[in-house]
Amino acid sequence: MIRVLSLSARGTVIAGLATLLVTAGFVAEATAQTMPAPVYYELTNNGYEKLANRISKKLEFRSNPDSDDVQSLLDRWEREEGGPDSGWDYITVARLWLRAGRAAEAEMALMEAEESGEVAAPILLLDQARVAFMSGQRDLAAEAYWKGCSEAGETAYREYWLDIESLATPEEMEDWDRFRRLPITQTDLCRHLRVFWNERALASAMEVSQRISVHYARTRFAFDNYRRRGGKKGPTFSNRLGRPTNSAFDDRGLIYVRMGEPDRMTTFAGNPSIGQNAVSAECYQPNESWAYDYPGETRVFHFSTMSGVDDYWMIENLGLVYRCGDPSASLGGSAGAQVTGVLSPVNENRFVALGPAAGLVLQDLYRSRQGVDPRYARIAQQMDDQLGQGVFNPSTTMSFGSEALDSQRILHEERAWTSADGSFAIDSVPDRPPVATDTRLLVEELQFRSPREGLNRVWINAVVEAERLTPTETPDGRFRYRVEVRWVLVDEVGESLTYNSAFETTVPRNLGRDESLPIRLAADLSPGQYRYALLVRDAQIRAGQPLRSGNYRRADLSVRELSAGAPALSDVAVAADSGGAWSPGGGIRLRPSPAHLTGADGIAFVYYEVYNLTPGGQYTTRVRLEPDDNDAGDPFELSFPSDGTTDRSRMSRRFLRLDFRDTDPGRYVMEVTITDEETGASTLPYYTAVTVNRSIP
Numbered sequence: 001m002i003r004v005l006s007l008s009a010r011g012t013v014i015a016g017l018a019t020l021l022v023t024a025g026f027v028a029e030a031t032a033q034t035m036p037a038p039v040y041y042e043l044t045n046n047g048y049e050k051l052a053n054r055i056s057k058k059l060e061f062r063s064n065p066d067s068d069d070v071q072s073l074l075d076r077w078e079r080e081e082g083g084p085d086s087g088w089d090y091i092t093v094a095r096l097w098l099r100a101g102r103a104a105e106a107e108m109a110l111m112e113a114e115e116s117g118e119v120a121a122p123i124l125l126l127d128q129a130r131v132a133f134m135s136g137q138r139d140l141a142a143e144a145y146w147k148g149c150s151e152a153g154e155t156a157y158r159e160y161w162l163d164i165e166s167l168a169t170p171e172e173m174e175d176w177d178r179f180r181r182l183p184i185t186q187t188d189l190c191r192h193l194r195v196f197w198n199e200r201a202l203a204s205a206m207e208v209s210q211r212i213s214v215h216y217a218r219t220r221f222a223f224d225n226y227r228r229r230g231g232k233k234g235p236t237f238s239n240r241l242g243r244p245t246n247s248a249f250d251d252r253g254l255i256y257v258r259m260g261e262p263d264r265m266t267t268f269a270g271n272p273s274i275g276q277n278a279v280s281a282e283c284y285q286p287n288e289s290w291a292y293d294y295p296g297e298t299r300v301f302h303f304s305t306m307s308g309v310d311d312y313w314m315i316e317n318l319g320l321v322y323r324c325g326d327p328s329a330s331l332g333g334s335a336g337a338q339v340t341g342v343l344s345p346v347n348e349n350r351f352v353a354l355g356p357a358a359g360l361v362l363q364d365l366y367r368s369r370q371g372v373d374p375r376y377a378r379i380a381q382q383m384d385d386q387l388g389q390g391v392f393n394p395s396t397t398m399s400f401g402s403e404a405l406d407s408q409r410i411l412h413e414e415r416a417w418t419s420a421d422g423s424f425a426i427d428s429v430p431d432r433p434p435v436a437t438d439t440r441l442l443v444e445e446l447q448f449r450s451p452r453e454g455l456n457r458v459w460i461n462a463v464v465e466a467e468r469l470t471p472t473e474t475p476d477g478r479f480r481y482r483v484e485v486r487w488v489l490v491d492e493v494g495e496s497l498t499y500n501s502a503f504e505t506t507v508p509r510n511l512g513r514d515e516s517l518p519i520r521l522a523a524d525l526s527p528g529q530y531r532y533a534l535l536v537r538d539a540q541i542r543a544g545q546p547l548r549s550g551n552y553r554r555a556d557l558s559v560r561e562l563s564a565g566a567p568a569l570s571d572v573a574v575a576a577d578s579g580g581a582w583s584p585g586g587g588i589r590l591r592p593s594p595a596h597l598t599g600a601d602g603i604a605f606v607y608y609e610v611y612n613l614t615p616g617g618q619y620t621t622r623v624r625l626e627p628d629d630n631d632a633g634d635p636f637e638l639s640f641p642s643d644g645t646t647d648r649s650r651m652s653r654r655f656l657r658l659d660f661r662d663t664d665p666g667r668y669v670m671e672v673t674i675t676d677e678e679t680g681a682s683t684l685p686y687y688t689a690v691t692v693n694r695s696i697p
Contacts, residue, residue: 034059034095037155038088048081059095064227070096070105084109087118094127106131122148122156130163133216142209149190157189162246164196166257167215169427170242172196195494202490203431205535205552207498211431218257226253229310236313241426250311252303255290259430262290268321268368287321288312291372292430295437295551298373299421299430314422317415318376322365375417382410433552435537440465441551442516443534444594446571448584448609449562449651455524456559460487460534461573461582461594462519466511468549470540480506482539483550485519489532489557499523502539518591520582530557562611567619567676569683570609574690578605578657586653598693602661606672608686610652614678618643621654622675625668628689633664641677660692667691 035056043052058065058073065073074093077083084093094109110127113119125148132141149160161176168176179192194208201211226249236243238251247254255262267288285304292299303312304321315321363383370377424430443462450457464483471479482504489497501521519536537550562568573584573592576599580591590605598604613619624637642654670690675682 034099036088036091038086039092042086042088043081046081051077051080055092055096059092059099063099064223065096065099067100067102070100070102084112087113087116090116091119091123091127098127098131120151120153120156122152123159124148126156126159126163130216133213134220136213138209138213141213145212146190149193152189154184157184160189160193163219164193164215165244166219166247166249166254167200168196168244169429171427173242173244194496198490198494198496199429200431201496201498202488202531202533203429203554205433205435205486205488205533207486207488208496214260215257218260222249222253222257226250226256226312228253237316237422238314238426241422243426250303251301251314252288252290252312255301255314255425258425259292259432263293264291264372265289266368266372268365285321286312287318289318289369289372292432293437294432299424300369300373300417301421301425302418316418316422317411318366318369319362319411319414322362375414379410379414433533433535434547435535435550435552436545436547437551439468439536439538439549439551441534441536441553442594443553443555445555445557446573446592447560447562448570449611450524452524454563455526456562457522458525458557458559459520459522461592462534462536462553463516463594464519464536464550465513466515466517467513469511469517469538470542470549471510472540474506478506478508479510480504481511481517483517483519484535484537484539485521486535487521487523487532488535489523489525489530491526492529497523504539518593525559527559527561530559531555532557565612566681567613567674567679567683568611569672569674569686570611572670572672572686572688573607574688575605575607576603576693584609584653588653588655590655596688596690598660598690600693602659602663602692604658604660604690606654606656606658608654608672610654610674610683612650613652613674613676615650616643617676617678619652619677620675621656622671622673623656623658624671625660625663625690626671628667628669633666636663660690663692665692 035052040052040056043049043055054076055073057063058069073096074083084090090109090113094106094113097106097109110124114124125144129141129145129148132138132144148156152160157180161180165173176192179187197208197212200206200215201208204211204214206214228248228250236251238254243251243254249257265288267286269284285306287302287304290301290303302315302318302321304315305312306315306320363380366376366383367380368376370380441462441464443460446459446461447456448459449455466481469481469483471481474480482502485501485503487499487501491497499521503517503519505517532555534553534555535550536552537548539548541548560568562570573590574596575590575592576597578590580589582592583589584607588607590607592607596604610619618641620639620641622637622639624635626635627633638658642652668690669687671685671687673682673685
């Protein structure tokens with residue numbers, strides 16, 4: 001059980017945790033280390049420089065000590081210097097055990113550090129938060145995390161930043177550099193961190209504490225599987241895009257921390273199309289390709305060691321993994337190929353003679369990625385003509401017509417994809433919600449004035465397709481569908497709001513395609529600009545499917561000023577019938593649909609509110625329909641008078657029945673305008689789509 005530390009009292013820090021995280025530290029300018037500076041300098045000044053360096057090495061980001069390594073080091077510390085005895089010494093010991101994944105030992109060391117009274121509470125709180133996040137105790141972890149940052153000093157500032165640097169965009173790194181140079185009295189670390197995490201929570205449609213917990217879990221996995229072992233070799237593709245300088249991972253780890261597990265991944269190590277002797281296996285650099293699915297597009301990342309041993313770096317073209325190892329080698333084989341020299345088919349601006357075997361090599365390489373993204377099958381197909389394969393590289397001495405141009409064009413196109421995907425991963429916040437985007441989702445926002453002064457009630461009005469949702473069968477043979485909904489909003493100053501809800505319906509049969517579940521939830525918001533993410537997903541997960549069915553929507557939201565001034569019109573809700581459970585107030589009930597379809601009889605029911613009218617006066621409603629496509633009918637207009645409200649709210653509700661039975665089926669744009677006859681003032685026109693049902697007899 002964890003309890004959050006008081007900033008003025010001591011107590012048990014951690015007990016009974018099993019999953020731990022590497023922490024960030026601050027030895028001199030070596031910001032990629034975790035050894036506290038007081039310990040390093042004390043050991044060095046007392047003549048134990050080798051021991052200090054040894055401890056520092058074990059806490060480097062590139063190190064991965066196990067329990068035996070840590071115990072051996074602690075034994076040496078005991079023999080040479082008498083062992084740890086200060087609070088900062090025990091922070092060092094705790095972090096060594098954290099690196100080794102030993103919870104009980106780390107707990108004991110942190111208790112000693114706290115009991116010493118020498119270590120600032122924010123440092124202890126951050127270490128506590130790291131451990132609690134990784135153990136799944138999210139609420140307690142979040143409490144410690146934010147309490148620690150509220151009292152953080154310069155040392156803790158750097159600790160907090162090093163934990164999140166691998167997520168930062170180049171712009172955020174520049175912001176942090178400016179932020180850290182300000183006097184602490186002029187900064188608010190918690191405010192800075194909240195803006196940072198709110199962006200990630202919005203993009204992933206998660207609560208902030210959940211998103212931080214995901215980050216620590218991914219970080220631990222990346223340390224275990226993608227930790228950097230060597231130095232970066234030259235100006236890599238990701239470096240040019242703005243890769244964080246202190247990242248402890250190779251590029252696979254960086255992408256994993258920022259984007260999570262890929263949807264698909266593959267590698268290539270051979271050429272089934274040709275004999276073993278045709279092209280040497282050493283022509284292939286180790287390689288992997290990862291794919292991430294987003295609505296309407298797939299992001300693909302290629303990684304290779306590029307002649308290294310362990311670390312994988314992003315590359316700009318898949319073709320770069322094919323490089324013959326001996327520049328002077330001449331390889332002959334069963335296909336009769338003669339390949340001479342080093343081949344880089346898209347980056348070498350020189351003539352390279354390629355025989356038929358090399359052409360088959362590139363076809364197989366690109367075809368191996370067709371399961372990652374079908375576009376790579378098309379590239380392989382473009383390489384099918386052997387004449388074109390001989391001139392991938394620009395040359396004035398070889399020109400074989402359109403085939404060569406096609407080959408150049410398709411590889412140039414691939415480089416453009418890779419460049420855009422790399423920029424997306426490093427120069428943006430590439431999070432995505434944890435949902436399989438396999439279910440259609442239709443969403444609209446409806447704004448009305450809230451009963452709470454100065455606020456608008458903003459409704460999410462949505463429907464989610466039911467075909468891919470998994471119902472549970474009830475004892476009476478009916479089927480219950482249930483979906484979970486999360487609505488995350490961020491305002492113009494970076495503050496976040498999260499609303500969670502669940503919706504269910506019980507029906508006598510399984511629902512199919514074009515049948516849906518309604519979703520409606522509301523928030524009272526101040527006028528201003530917002531961004532939001534709406535996540536809708538099945539409450540159950542299908543067997544064999546890693547993510548729940550559902551979908552998400554990201555959108556900008558402008559909350560209007562409706563409370564004062566000239567006459568103002570709310571949003572317009574459209575329903576196909578007059579019944580329903582949704583009530584905007586005043587005893588009115590209907591079932592609005594974001595599809596804005598009329599009923600099969602051509603009747604639509606429309607609800608709106610008008611504000612700031614003359615009490616007791618007359619106003620005129622004007623409704624105009626304009627065809628939105630070529631097969632819709634002629635435009636027409638309706639106009640009718642109404643009595644205004646008599647109360648002080650100066651608000652009138654209108655629920656209209658519009659008869660479109662004589663209107664040609666099709667999609668129309670409906671314009672609604674209200675004019676106050678007493679003052680002559682009109683609302684701004686409100687435009688919304690209406691589709692007259694084509695099934696009308």
